[in-house]
Amino acid sequence: MWVGFDIGGTKLAIAVGDAEGRIAARRRRPIAARGDPRADVDAMIADARALLAEAGVAADSLRGVGVAVPGPIDPVRGTVESPPNLAGWKSVPLADWFREAFDVPVHLENDANAAALAEWRFGAGQGARHLIYLTMSTGVGGGLVLDGRLYRGAGGAGEVGHMPVEWDGELCGCGRRGCLEAYVGGRCWTARLQRETPDGSRVAALAGGAARAKPEHVVAAAREGDAFALAELDRWNDYLARGLVALAFVFDPDVFVLGTIAAAAGDELCLEPLRRRLVENVWPVIANHIEIRAASLGEDAPYLAGLSAALESAMR
């Protein structure tokens, strides 16, 4: 059995499960950083011990621990550099502390990489030899499974959200201009929607005011046929397609798996328009065999991301 942690934007998810992704016990709680990393980690260890007891897993049948964490991490030293949601954390030797507590191999993984592995092992990308995963959440992270294993490059590979799609274009959260994320990342798109949504529009009505418009309201209004919402989604698909076109020529993958916003928008509003754009803009020899799928793990995603990170501890 394996223990996986997923340090999310606001919540911590912990799971005990097996190599087939069967979750024996799970727990989710708000991330409560006390400003003391050692105390934070001790609380995580206590949670995991409680889960192991709940699942009836003896200490000697635990094979590894994994942690999916927002970058940056130092995979060699096993340290978490400074996750945005954990106040006071800086170069925390998470791998060492978990190894001392559980006496098993520990693996830290960038959260987008862990999510890509989870979709590849257990979700929409099962059986793919070459899978490109895009988180499509507040930011646009990426995970690359190539020839059946995660590709990390020198440590920071897969930052597909920062490929330029419009040179010197709109400002991205990273401080650069024209990144894919500046157009299709949830945070950047929300800022645009709150500026551009017309008062009195269907999107504004669903959001309780134009200044509160979010991607979910655009998706809902588009389902009702609202013109502003459809135009916004069209623009979003256009920019996302620019990224997928570049990635298709570079990787010739089997499948793109798209997360949060794309999964919520679904086939008609997002995946089909993307498939059309791919075929229009990429040579048939490449475009014809590439599938575009929505991430399929839903509520289980953080637990399986943590477990997938844990399974990597046996790959070293």
Add this chain to the structure above:
Amino acid sequence: MWVGFDIGGTKLAIAVGDAEGRIAARRRRPIAARGDPRADVDAMIADARALLAEAGVAADSLRGVGVAVPGPIDPVRGTVESPPNLAGWKSVPLADWFREAFDVPVHLENDANAAALAEWRFGAGQGARHLIYLTMSTGVGGGLVLDGRLYRGAGGAGEVGHMPVEWDGELCGCGRRGCLEAYVGGRCWTARLQRETPDGSRVAALAGGAARAKPEHVVAAAREGDAFALAELDRWNDYLARGLVALAFVFDPDVFVLGTIAAAAGDELCLEPLRRRLVENVWPVIANHIEIRAASLGEDAPYLAGLSAALESAMR
């Protein structure tokens, strides 16, 4: 020992060599397609037999044959689909014919992939774990060595010359618009130069007329400080940098190795300006460790590309 063939734009290069890239015998001749693929291949086989005899290699010490060939190939069936320089070739079972002749494993490789492998094994990329090679020749082909082995995707990976760098931009030879190759490929750049070079300019003088201007004349004029040539190279570096920026975020590689035109332009006119643009446009955690190097195999490149393809026959 190994035999490698490189089917180039106008010439065929054949080499007999070892796994360390030491060439024992070599031959280069014009590509003479007789319209009869079987006769063409028999001539290649006769050439190789003569080279093996010249190098004193007994038939039983030959370990494999490799062919670097302009795509498309079918790597599974071992067929060459329709190389542009071989009239009458269509789905030629090259691997089968060579296997019958030499009774050893035969491997066909896309020419950009074979060149990438050659630079990685024997040239500017030796020792790199993650290498991105760009041909920078008449077209812009790419070869990706990731985690120490060639990545082919579903067969067509590495077409980095067709990443969009200006959406709906200039027309590319492939029929699409805005491809990297449309801006920095030798064929496309030459067409632009022959349109844009001012009569009476230094580039026109070196070329014997503006309508004959080529990249090599721009490089020569730029060395003399000519303003038009420097502006053209600046533009060329700008667009190439767009491609390298995208690839840096995606791959976080150890090294970019750049071929023909970049190698000819050299450090001051090309590699240094590219390094500056990479540092300006990519996060320091990625940009700071990436090296940009010129391909270093020079005249030996086609022979070593063929031998590198041959060495892959042992990797299957």
